[in-house]
Amino acid sequence: MSSPGLRERKKQKTRWAIQEHAVRLFVQQGYDATTIEQIAEAAEISPSTFFRYFKTKEDVVIQDRYDELMAEKIRQAPAELAPLEVIRRAFVDGFQAITEDEMDQALQRAKLQLSVPALRMRALDNLQDSIRYLAVPLAERLGRPADDFRCQAFVGACVGAMINALLAWANDGGDGKAALQLIDQALDVVAKGP
Numbered sequence: 001m002s003s004p005g006l007r008e009r010k011k012q013k014t015r016w017a018i019q020e021h022a023v024r025l026f027v028q029q030g031y032d033a034t035t036i037e038q039i040a041e042a043a044e045i046s047p048s049t050f051f052r053y054f055k056t057k058e059d060v061v062i063q064d065r066y067d068e069l070m071a072e073k074i075r076q077a078p079a080e081l082a083p084l085e086v087i088r089r090a091f092v093d094g095f096q097a098i099t100e101d102e103m104d105q106a107l108q109r110a111k112l113q114l115s116v117p118a119l120r121m122r123a124l125d126n127l128q129d130s131i132r133y134l135a136v137p138l139a140e141r142l143g144r145p146a147d148d149f150r151c152q153a154f155v156g157a158c159v160g161a162m163i164n165a166l167l168a169w170a171n172d173g174g175d176g177k178a179a180l181q182l183i184d185q186a187l188d189v190v191a192k193g194p
Contacts, residue, residue, distance in 0.1 A: 012065075015053050018043045022060040023108045031061075031116045058122040061109050067130050070094040074137040083138060087158045088187045090134075095180055110170035127163075131156045161186035 021042035025034045036057055040047045054060045073090035081089065098106065113119045135151040144151060165182035172178060 011053075014043075014045070014049075018045065018050060018053055019060055019063075020105060022057075023105055023112070026061070026112055027108055031112060031119065056122075058119055061112050061119050062122050062126050064106070064109075066094060066098075067133050069097060071134055071137050074134065074141070077141075079141075083142070083154060084158070084187065084191050086138065086141065087155065088184070091158070091162055091183050091187070092180060095183065107170060110166060114167070114170060127159070131159050134159070157190050158187060161190050 018039065022034070022039045025038055025042060034057075036047050036050055039057075039060065040050045043050075050060075054063065070090045073093050074086055077086040077089055113123045131152055132147070135148065135155040136146045138155060139146050139148040139151040142148075142151065162183055165186040166179065168182055169179040
């Protein structure tokens with residue numbers, strides 16, 4: 001995978017700064033009490049710049065780079081791996097690629113999604129998009145159409161297991177090593193049953 005150019009890195013840095021300030025403000029003053037104008041001011045951008053990066057206030061909590069990261073890991077997995085091992089590696093390797101600061105922010109975002117009904121609903125809406133997105137590189141590996149139902153169903157089962165692992169992780173305080181163990185256990189359930 002080639003590294004992004006300067007312009008793309010600057011855009012990503014701005015995106016992360018907006019998200020970091022937004023999450024901090026949501027935690028400090030509450031999601032509903034925080035305005036886009038306050039987020040923009042904290043991030044030293046204009047409200048119109050906020051909307052270039054995030055369409056809605058919910059998106060600043062919901063959107064992240066993890067789908068892209070995991071899709072790339074699926075594409076890079078050795079050809080001889082079975083689909084479950086491809087997904088397992090993508091999730092675990094993707095999770096290990098996250099910095100400690102990102103992990104802390106992911107925990108805060110997960111807690112917000114659990115506690116704010118509008119964010120829970122938006123996360124649920126986003127889930128199907130994530131499943132379809134991650135199913136594409138798996139379908140490519142298997143020589144199937146990008147919208148292959150079986151690949152989407154399989155990725156959906158894996159994502160569902162991972163969500164349960166991440167919910168347990170968030171409810172338990174957010175130890176990064178525990179998250180990896182929980183993800184591995186959850187995917188083991190997909191493979192073997194309860």
